[in-house]
Every structure is written in C-alpha cells, then in structure tokens.
Amino acid sequence: MxxxxxxxxxxxxxxxxxxxxxxxxxxxxxxxxxxxxxxxxxxxxxxxxxxxxxxxxxxxxxxxxxxxxxxxxxAQGPFTNTTSWCDMAVNGQGYFNLAKYDSDTKTVDSQVFYTRDGSFHVDKSGALVNYQGYAVLGQDKQPIFVEPTPETPSHTNFYVDSKGQIWGYPVDGTSDPETIGAKIRMVIFPNEGGLIRKGGNLYTNGPESKTPIDVTDNQTLRGDIAGYTLEGSNxxxxxxxxxxxxxxxxxxxxxxxxxxxxxxxxxxxxxxx
Known part of the structure; x- marks a missing residue:
C-alpha cells in the first residue's frame, strides 16, 4: 500500500x-x-x-x-603557538608515527598509529611520547629518546627543526647544539580517506588507504615541522x-x-x- x-x-x-x-x-x-x-x-x-x-x-x-x-x-587546521618545544605541527602533508613502548622490556609494539596531533612530552624514561603514553617513532621505527639518562641529563634548551630533527644544547656549556636521536618519522598515504579512525586523535591504515609511504627525507612530498606549535581542529x-x-x-x-x-x-x- x-x-x-x-x-x-x-x-x-x-x-x-x-x-x-x-x-x-x-x-x-x-x-x-x-x-x-x-x-x-x-x-x-x-x-x-x-x-x-x-x-x-x-x-x-x-x-x-x-x-x-x-x-x-x-584539510589542515589553523596553527596555535605554545610555550613547549615538544608541541609540533605539520605544515603540509604528513603524519607522525606512534607505537606502544614497554620501557621495562624495551620492546616496541608492531601496531603503528598515525596522527596529526603533535602534543608530545618527554616521559620519565626520556622518550618522546604523546599524552596516551605512545612513543613517537624515529626514522628507524624506534622510539626517540630525548634524554637516554633522565637522572643525569646531558642536554637542555631543546628544539626541533623543520625536517623533524631534534636538537639540544649540552649542559656542559658547549655553545653549539647537537642532534638528539633517528629524525621524527613522517609518512603519507596514497588515500587519506581510507584511514581508520581509532579515537584519541589516532588513525590506523586500512585496505583503502594503502601502505604508508616514508617521506621523512622527502621535503617535496612532506610538510615542514613547526615546533612550539599545535594544529587546531578544522x-x-x-x-x-x-x-x-x-x-x-x-x-x-x-x-x-x-x-x-x-x-x-x-x-x-x-x-x-
């Protein structure tokens, strides 16, 4: 009817x-x-x-x-300035890589998460992590340790350059900064629309997003990293x-x-x- x-x-x-x-x-x-x-x-x-x-x-x-x-x-969201060098934003294409890290066994979980949220900090083990405790991965797919020995810090006044390399000034008074850690790993995807939203500002790659492409050293395909900056919601x-x-x-x-x-x-x- x-x-x-x-x-x-x-x-x-x-x-x-x-x-x-x-x-x-x-x-x-x-x-x-x-x-x-x-x-x-x-x-x-x-x-x-x-x-x-x-x-x-x-x-x-x-x-x-x-x-x-x-x-x-x-689409990229607006940028906001902060007072922490650990806050990072990608100006252009690219995703940070994160993974669970067990500081006791020093092992990295095989599940990699991807994010544009660069609100990081240094944890008690000296690793650069997000606020869920996931470690930021370097170019070698291993956690980045800003301070390998947090009890006896060797560097201060850290900053990150546009290529994702972290720098720090030696505490012994040496004037020139030194590189810290395997650059921050950056990837892009052939199809961003295929990424799977996992919550907590994290994504995983799916069958439609295809395999992530490492663009850590490719300034043409990846965006620049800005320190003391966070990307806002679009x-x-x-x-x-x-x-x-x-x-x-x-x-x-x-x-x-x-x-x-x-x-x-x-x-x-x-x-x-």
Whole structure:
C-alpha cells in the first residue's frame, strides 16, 4: 500500500538525519580537539520495484534515503603557538608515527598509529611520547629518546627543526647544539580517506588507504615541522550549526510524513466502519 510505503520512507529519513545529527554533534564536540578532522554525511536514495510510466521507459519508485558513508575532511587546521618545544605541527602533508613502548622490556609494539596531533612530552624514561603514553617513532621505527639518562641529563634548551630533527644544547656549556636521536618519522598515504579512525586523535591504515609511504627525507612530498606549535581542529563551527538546523528541520519534516500517513491510514480504516 502506498500509504505504508510513505511511512516507511519517512522512517528511512528519520534514520538518515539522526545519523547526520550524530556526525554534526561529534564535529561540534571536537571543535577544540587538537588536529581533529571534521566529518560529513553522504546521503543516497533507495528505490523499490519498477513501475510503468506514460513513456516507454521505466523508472524506479523511491523508497527513501540511506547514509552511504561518512567522509572526512583532511584539510589542515589553523596553527596555535605554545610555550613547549615538544608541541609540533605539520605544515603540509604528513603524519607522525606512534607505537606502544614497554620501557621495562624495551620492546616496541608492531601496531603503528598515525596522527596529526603533535602534543608530545618527554616521559620519565626520556622518550618522546604523546599524552596516551605512545612513543613517537624515529626514522628507524624506534622510539626517540630525548634524554637516554633522565637522572643525569646531558642536554637542555631543546628544539626541533623543520625536517623533524631534534636538537639540544649540552649542559656542559658547549655553545653549539647537537642532534638528539633517528629524525621524527613522517609518512603519507596514497588515500587519506581510507584511514581508520581509532579515537584519541589516532588513525590506523586500512585496505583503502594503502601502505604508508616514508617521506621523512622527502621535503617535496612532506610538510615542514613547526615546533612550539599545535594544529587546531578544522571544524567550521558556523557551518556545523547551520547543518544542525537543516538536519533538525529535515528530521521534523520526515516525522510529519509518518504522522500524515497515519492520518490517511486512519481515514481509510474509517471508510469501512
């Protein structure tokens, strides 16, 4: 019956726009998240069986809408200056590499995570880590130790150059800075859209992102690293608020399709009373 089909169409619209509101609210909630990349819903139409028209051609009858997927906008976010040399931002393409590190056994987990969030610090073992305790990997895919012996520090006044090399001034008074550690490893992906979001500003590579490409020494393909800087969220708050209004209005309109269908169904039932 066409009436029940109209109600089903309305239900599909409710499902689609509730998902859209979920994605939009997630964007709004992450407006202040370091290096967060906003997401957008992609809608698609559904069809049912063929039906005849006045022409010789046939069309498909509409059966509502469906969410085809959620697309991520990987555009670079704005930069913010900080007071910590460990805060780093990539100006251009590239991802930092992180992995779990066991300081007791001195082993690195094989699972590598990728991030644009460069809010790092030096832990008690002297390793450069993020705030979840994952070690930042160098070009040799090993953790970077800023201070191999934290109890007796040998360098001070650290900084990172645009190529990802960490430098420090010897505490013995030597004037020239010295390199610290295997540059910070940087990779890019043939298809960023295929990265799998893991939470905590981390991604893993997926079958569609393809194998990461090491661009640590390739200044053409990778961006420069800026110290004392963090990349902000690329969420456009004004745009998200407009989207929220549109999705809410569309949700309400689809609920109206259901209530109207119900009223029509009641009218049909009352005809036989």
């Amino acid at each position: 066409a009436i029940t089909s109209a109600m089903s169409n309305g239900v599909s619209g409710l499902n689609s726009f509730s998902t859209a509101l979920e994605v939009t609210s997630d964007n709004v909630a992450n407006t202040g998240t370091t290096a967060y990349k906003s997401n957008a819903v992609r809608f698609g139409d559904m069809v049912s069986s063929y039906y005849n028209t006045q022409s010789k051609d046939t069309d498909r009858r509409g059966a509502g809408s469906v969410v085809l997927g959620v697309a991520t906008d990987f 969420v456009d708050l004004a745009k998200e608020m407009v989207n929220m209004i549109v999705y809410q209005s569309s949700y309400n309109a689809n609920s109206k399709s259901i209530t109207t269908g119900r009223d029509m169904l009641d009218t049909t039932i009352n005809l036989v009373r």
